[in-house]
Amino acid sequence: MLKRIIPILLIENQELIKTTQFKNPVYIGDLLNSVKIYNELQVDELCILDKSARNNGINYKMISEFVDESFSPISYGGSIHNLEQIEKILRLGIEKVILNSSLMDVPFVERAIAKFGSSTISACIDYRVISGNRYFTSENGTNQSKIEALEMLKKYADLGVGEFLLQSIDGDGTYNGYDLEFLEETTKIVKNPIVIAGGCKDLNDVMSALNKGASGAACGSLFVYYTDSRGILINYPSTEEFDSIGIKR
Numbered sequence: 001m002l003k004r005i006i007p008i009l010l011i012e013n014q015e016l017i018k019t020t021q022f023k024n025p026v027y028i029g030d031l032l033n034s035v036k037i038y039n040e041l042q043v044d045e046l047c048i049l050d051k052s053a054r055n056n057g058i059n060y061k062m063i064s065e066f067v068d069e070s071f072s073p074i075s076y077g078g079s080i081h082n083l084e085q086i087e088k089i090l091r092l093g094i095e096k097v098i099l100n101s102s103l104m105d106v107p108f109v110e111r112a113i114a115k116f117g118s119s120t121i122s123a124c125i126d127y128r129v130i131s132g133n134r135y136f137t138s139e140n141g142t143n144q145s146k147i148e149a150l151e152m153l154k155k156y157a158d159l160g161v162g163e164f165l166l167q168s169i170d171g172d173g174t175y176n177g178y179d180l181e182f183l184e185e186t187t188k189i190v191k192n193p194i195v196i197a198g199g200c201k202d203l204n205d206v207m208s209a210l211n212k213g214a215s216g217a218a219c220g221s222l223f224v225y226y227t228d229s230r231g232i233l234i235n236y237p238s239t240e241e242f243d244s245i246g247i248k249r
Helices: 031-040 060-069 082-091 106-116 149-159 180-189 203-209 239-244
Strands: 005-011 015-020 023-030 046-050 074-077 096-099 120-130 133-138 143-148 161-168 195-198 216-219
Touching: 005 031, 005 195, 023 031, 023 120, 023 143, 031 060, 046 060, 060 074, 060 082, 074 120, 082 096, 082 106, 096 106, 106 120, 120 149, 133 149, 149 161, 149 180, 161 180, 180 195, 180 203, 195 239, 203 216
Parallel strands: 005 046, 005 216, 046 074, 074 096, 096 120, 120 161, 161 195, 195 216
Antiparallel strands: 005 015, 015 023, 120 133, 133 143
8 A cells, every 4th residue: 555645634614724732723724725736736635624514514515626626535524423424425526534423333333334335434533642541532622532542443443444544632733743652552453554643743754654554644734834833835745855755655
């Protein structure tokens, strides 16, 4: 499987935003314009996460619009709770749906995998470190469970989820680096593809994650800000930049 470097586009009320530790959203810009820019930059894949879908419902019109603007594969997450929603999203051209809150409904996930296949179902394991342990969190980080993140990974790996998005809430937007320790722990146990997210500081961090077993490295701040000074700039490295540090796409 090819290694992927994936911009995360976080949406709230049809606008592109960026958070820090899932809080303090900052307006970045127009979503469709950002998708167009990433398309021109020939990104490997786009990950669209809609925070506002929890309260406003899934915006199928918006999904259709950014699918029309992108030549890259797109995964979508945001308040997906039934098979009809998944079917409609996939018909619009989305490659994978990302489940988070609905992971608490095991029978639903089993039905989704059975109907649509493992390759279309991705499980987003948002987690927060509490007293030295990593715990699964849902509902945009507002619903803190007592279930360890590794336990969730094992459960859904056994059920046949096609891919995991492993996202550190503590790392989100901090530039403190990926949680590579947890990545190494999970890749020893789970053989499913894992995309890591949360805290990426630079391309060397991306390379470290890929070298430690991640199938993909997802970045938010790195690809919407110009350095850690946080001047807004939609960006993505060139093939030459990737090659210069040993990342082969």
